[in-house]
Amino acid sequence: MKQLSKLAGLAVLLSAAIDPAIAQEKLKIGVIVTLSGPAAALGQQVRDGFALAVKDLGGKMAGRDVEIVVADDELKPDSAVTKVKGLLERDKVDFVVGPIFSNILQAIHKPVTDTKTFLISPNAGPSSYAGKNCSPFFYVTSYQNDQVHEVLGKVAQDRGYKRVYVMVPNYQAGKDSVAGFKLDYKGEIVEESYVPLGTLDFQVELSKIASQKPDAVFTFMPGGMGVSLVKQYKQAGLADQIPVLSAFTVDESTLPAQQDAAVGMFGGANWAPNLDNPQNRKFVAGYEAAYNSVPGTYAMQGYDAALLIDSAVKAVKGDVSNKGAVTAALKKADFTSLRGGFKFNTNGYPIQDFYLTKVAKRPDGKFQTEIVQKVFENYGDRYAKECTPGN
Known part of the structure; x- marks a missing residue:
């Protein structure tokens, strides 16, 4: 009985810690991500x-x-600005979570942080805001873009x-990916192909790869x-000849469409x-x-972005x-x-830690990336030294 009384007393204290008026107000969170197109x-x-x-x-x-x-x-910067202003001004959200792509983040970062609203990026992590332009209103639950490519x-x-062919989209994250790859790779880059964002036909680039016969291909091609x-x-017969090292090209968002064509391809990631x-284990089972x-x-x-917000809201008692x-x-x-x-x-x-992953087909017929080896441990990005806390 004493134990029950203590628990009841603790419950009263916890409930009293949160202002009843605040508890009645909904916490509004805007999620802005790419939900149309490839x-x-x-x-x-x-x-x-x-x-x-x-x-x-x-x-x-x-x-x-x-x-x-x-x-x-x-995936349109102008549309993203309009949408995020709607979240801020019409919906009056307390937090904004998003986006996926770095060019969209560069469009919405200032409109959000200028209003002193917290922007939590669950994916895009460009170098633009990791250094001297860091902000106390901006947090990333993914990585700094360079790191996965490192x-x-x-x-x-x-x-x-000895020889690697590089192929990436021509936008900020693509440029960050090449910069990241070059940090540790000291061999010959036989060619750097920068293709327009949204490219779906790679015949020209594949012909070059076939003729130049590099030891490996490094690529970053998200989504479609x-x-x-x-x-x-x-289809070009290159998969069995030249290994592919990639980031976001073969992952759980693309594997349902790629299937067997992706098996054996390598990736860099902070998780699998x-x-x-x-x-x-609980999350993967629950998500599936x-x-x-x-x-x-x-x-x-x-x-993790939701857990981060939850931890902060709890700390300030709502x-x-x-x-x-x-x-x-x-x-x-x-x-x-x-x-x-x-x-x-x-x-x-x-x-955080970073891993080399490899695409595998599971016994149930589904495809997933699996950890091959840990490559970096407790790894922070190289721009942080340029950030002055409290900027």
Whole structure:
């Protein structure tokens, strides 16, 4: 009986810690991701991963009901600005989560942070905001764009590949990917092909690869671009001749369409579905049950974004009006990440482990990436030293 009395008393104290007036107000979170066109699968994973986390939290954060307002940025910067202003001005969201692509982030970063609204990126992590332009209102639950590609440069160097063909989309994240790859790779880059974002026909580039016969191909082709490239690479007979080191080209958002054509291809990542820890096993099972598909990094990072927000809202007892207190709580990142070890660097980008992954076909016929080896441990990005905390 004494134990029950203590528990009842604790419950009263916890409920009293949250202002009843605040508890009655919904916590509004805007999610802006790409939900149309060939890249829609990426945005759907973030949206669904975030929604699953909120469901697992009982639909509440610090006693406040959570309302998620979803917007499709259409992978168009102008449209994204219009949509995000609607989230801020019409919907009056407390947090904005998104986007997928770095060019969209560059369009919405200022409109969001200028209003002192917290922007949590579950995917895009350009160098633009990792250094001197870091902001106390911007946090990333994925990585700094260069880092995943650094994994592949290190692997290419360690495996003794002398000549590599590089092919990426011609936008900020594509340029960041090449910069990341070159950090550790010191061999010859036989060619750098920068293709327009959204390219779906790679016959010209594949002909060059066939004639130049590099030791490996490094590529970053997200979404529908990756689906087309992998299928065409297989059809061209190159898959069994020249290994592919890629980021976001073969992952759980593209594998349902690529299937056997992608098996054996390598990737760099901060996580994979087979990462063995209790919280991740629960998440993967829950995601597959809810959406009948294998979660990718996008879904994982969306889930972690919700846990991050929840940790901050709990720390301020549901009152998000004190921006300084919310900032301090976000920086602590006091939650259990699905990837295990996770903390923020001074710039709001994570310090975490990175892996080489490989596409495999599971016994149930579904496809997933699986960890081959850990390449970097507790790894922070190289721009953080340029960020002055409190910017």
